[in-house]
Amino acid sequence: MQRSGKALAKAAHRKHRCRIGHNDTLVSATMLKHAVQAILRRTRLDRTYDIPYLAGYSCDGGTIYIDRHLPRFCKTRGRRVGVDRFLILHEAVEKALLDKLGLHYQHAHQIALRAEEAAVHAAGVSWREYDRFMQLHIKDVGHEKLRRIPFDLDIKPYRDEHDTQLLKSIQKASQKESALKHDQ
Numbered sequence: 001m002q003r004s005g006k007a008l009a010k011a012a013h014r015k016h017r018c019r020i021g022h023n024d025t026l027v028s029a030t031m032l033k034h035a036v037q038a039i040l041r042r043t044r045l046d047r048t049y050d051i052p053y054l055a056g057y058s059c060d061g062g063t064i065y066i067d068r069h070l071p072r073f074c075k076t077r078g079r080r081v082g083v084d085r086f087l088i089l090h091e092a093v094e095k096a097l098l099d100k101l102g103l104h105y106q107h108a109h110q111i112a113l114r115a116e117e118a119a120v121h122a123a124g125v126s127w128r129e130y131d132r133f134m135q136l137h138i139k140d141v142g143h144e145k146l147r148r149i150p151f152d153l154d155i156k157p158y159r160d161e162h163d164t165q166l167l168k169s170i171q172k173a174s175q176k177e178s179a180l181k182h183d184q
Helices: 005-016 029-042 084-101 105-122 127-142 156-160 164-183
Strands: 044-046 055-057 063-066 073-076 079-082
Touching: 029 084, 029 105, 055 084, 063 084, 073 127, 084 105, 105 127, 105 156, 156 164
Parallel strands: 044 063
Antiparallel strands: 055 063, 073 079
C-alpha cells in the first residue's frame, strides 16, 4: 500500500517529534536546539558567494547564503564555535516573517536577531563575543567589491534599507552571475 503525501509528512513529523520532559511548552535550550536542527534540515546552505551583511536567502527561501569570506568558526572562551547554524536560523526566521506575515524588513530582522541571540545563548556561547565577531566581519565585507552574487538572492532587505548604491552593486554582480549560469 502506498502512502499519500500527507501521510508521509505526518510520519516524518512524528519521527522528529521530541519531548523534553513533562512540559515542552516552556522556554528550553534543548527544545530550541531541536528547532534549529529542524530548520537546518529544511534549508540548503551555500557559502560560495559574496553576500552583503554576511547572510541572505534565495527568493524562494530554500537556500540560505552565507558570505564566502566569513570564517566558519569564532573563538570564544577557548573553544571554536560554528556560526552557520545561528545565521541560518536568523535568515530562515526573517524570510518566513517577511513572506508569511508581510512584516517590514526591519521588524522581521529584529525578531530574527532575537531568535539568533537565543540560539547562541542555548549553545552556551556569549552573545557579546559572538556579536563582536559578526560586527567585525560585517565591516570587512562592507568594503569588499561584490564579484559573485547569486542570481536568486532576495533583495527585499536591501531595498527596505534604501541602500541604493549597494542595490546597484548587487544587481550588477547578480546579472553577471546569471549570464555565467546561462552560458554553461
